[in-house]
Amino acid sequence: MPSFKSILAKPFAKRIYKKVQKWANNPIETQEKVFKNLISEATETAFGKDHDFISVNTYEDFVKRVPIRDYEDLKPYVDRVVDGEENVLWKGKPLYFAKTSGTTSGAKYIPLTKESMPTHVNAARNAILMYIHETGNADFVNGKMIFLQGSPVLQEKNGVQLGRLSGIVAHYVPKYLQKNRMPSWETNCIEDWETKVDAIVEETLPENMTVISGIPSWVQMYFEKLQQKTGKKVGDIFKNFNLFIFGGVNYEPYRAKFENLIGRKVDSIELYPASEGFFAFQDKQDEKGMLLQLDSGMFYEFVKAEDFFNENPKRITLKDVEVGVNYVMIISTTAGLWAYNIGDTIQFTNTKPYRVIVSGRIKHFISAFGEHVIGKEVEQAMKDATTNTSIRINEFTVAPQINPDSGLPYHEWFIEFENEPDNLSALAKKLDTSLQKQNSYYFDLIEGKVLQPLKITKIEKNGFQNYMKSIGKLGGQNKMPRLSNDRKIAEALKAFLLVK
Numbered sequence: 001m002p003s004f005k006s007i008l009a010k011p012f013a014k015r016i017y018k019k020v021q022k023w024a025n026n027p028i029e030t031q032e033k034v035f036k037n038l039i040s041e042a043t044e045t046a047f048g049k050d051h052d053f054i055s056v057n058t059y060e061d062f063v064k065r066v067p068i069r070d071y072e073d074l075k076p077y078v079d080r081v082v083d084g085e086e087n088v089l090w091k092g093k094p095l096y097f098a099k100t101s102g103t104t105s106g107a108k109y110i111p112l113t114k115e116s117m118p119t120h121v122n123a124a125r126n127a128i129l130m131y132i133h134e135t136g137n138a139d140f141v142n143g144k145m146i147f148l149q150g151s152p153v154l155q156e157k158n159g160v161q162l163g164r165l166s167g168i169v170a171h172y173v174p175k176y177l178q179k180n181r182m183p184s185w186e187t188n189c190i191e192d193w194e195t196k197v198d199a200i201v202e203e204t205l206p207e208n209m210t211v212i213s214g215i216p217s218w219v220q221m222y223f224e225k226l227q228q229k230t231g232k233k234v235g236d237i238f239k240n241f242n243l244f245i246f247g248g249v250n251y252e253p254y255r256a257k258f259e260n261l262i263g264r265k266v267d268s269i270e271l272y273p274a275s276e277g278f279f280a281f282q283d284k285q286d287e288k289g290m291l292l293q294l295d296s297g298m299f300y301e302f303v304k305a306e307d308f309f310n311e312n313p314k315r316i317t318l319k320d321v322e323v324g325v326n327y328v329m330i331i332s333t334t335a336g337l338w339a340y341n342i343g344d345t346i347q348f349t350n351t352k353p354y355r356v357i358v359s360g361r362i363k364h365f366i367s368a369f370g371e372h373v374i375g376k377e378v379e380q381a382m383k384d385a386t387t388n389t390s391i392r393i394n395e396f397t398v399a400p401q402i403n404p405d406s407g408l409p410y411h412e413w414f415i416e417f418e419n420e421p422d423n424l425s426a427l428a429k430k431l432d433t434s435l436q437k438q439n440s441y442y443f444d445l446i447e448g449k450v451l452q453p454l455k456i457t458k459i460e461k462n463g464f465q466n467y468m469k470s471i472g473k474l475g476g477q478n479k480m481p482r483l484s485n486d487r488k489i490a491e492a493l494k495a496f497l498l499v500k
Contacts, residue, residue: 084158089336143210193475233263247271289355297334463496
């Protein structure tokens, strides 16, 4: 018998679907409106005055006045906001700072304003409602839902609250979901990740879990602990679990492992959230890519990844993008980020409507020999090599080996297997063949005998988790880089090799 809550969900989902279709079907006009609003709202801010926003009438005016910046470049303005100054990047003061771990700057403080905060919450809600509208499945709203996230405990800095994005969002769970939501507030506040996951296992075991959400690598840890405790598949523990919501990394390398842990296939919704904005969500179960959020106070620009490090790379807007091209995504937002490089590379899978996949990080690539291999390519190679086999992997990362003890340089793949292949060299050959097919530069280097084919190095069970723990990045929104252009991670992983 359908519950009152699930009956109400369907008309609400239909209303949101119509609203989304309205802007998705008018993408260029929607983005132009967002652009004009951003400029007019920020004209009197310190940043707006410094960049002569009063004279910005066109996108071309904006490009002339506002260079692309990353966090380091924007930091002088952010520091003023953190120090308590008003009207710097956006009018007034932000509601929150989302604290993230930067690579060169230590902690990064990303502002969240009263205009930008609702867009994070609405996009997450709309992703679920679009799924309900498409599938007609609303029964899961009656069960318990878990969101594996950072601690909701917030600090204060000069009158502005500060915390992890996932912890801040925890304060915005709608009232109608509060009773369904897990874990408990107390458990969510546990800082140590392993202790927290153990507590979540205890809390959720007796419950009717219907939705599980989080970054795949950390949900995998939760599933494994459930299985260790009960000896059962997750799908047998939670009979009504039928929806997995994930974001942060590509699910494909984990899919086979997850289906084995669950014991059956479940529907999934992919999200693309970040502290800087909630950029996209999967709006169709049978379409590749996620719907780019065009009406959420964010104006997008794109630069071809291959041109990004040139002196003056060409910046384009939505109307000029092409399917399948690797772009660096640049954003300007109601949180006061201007022509801001978030560091991600994306590719469009469709332009009617505009759907994207995350292809990697502009800093996470291997081009030690001019091959410019990106995250999407190594993940696709892993998928090609393991599909329809019994091989299951927990995690992997790739690094160049420039100075081997003997022979030509090569790419070294560090892999933690759940189910090992019978023939490791055959797997290496499949991976290498797929990579050569995808990347002509890599193919030329192998053909020209500049590189030898890749080699696999096995990592011990839980080796990647232990590595992340050793650098203080276990759990939360932390992710293992899929590849790097140096040996820093590779050297650290030597402590976690599987030695026969």
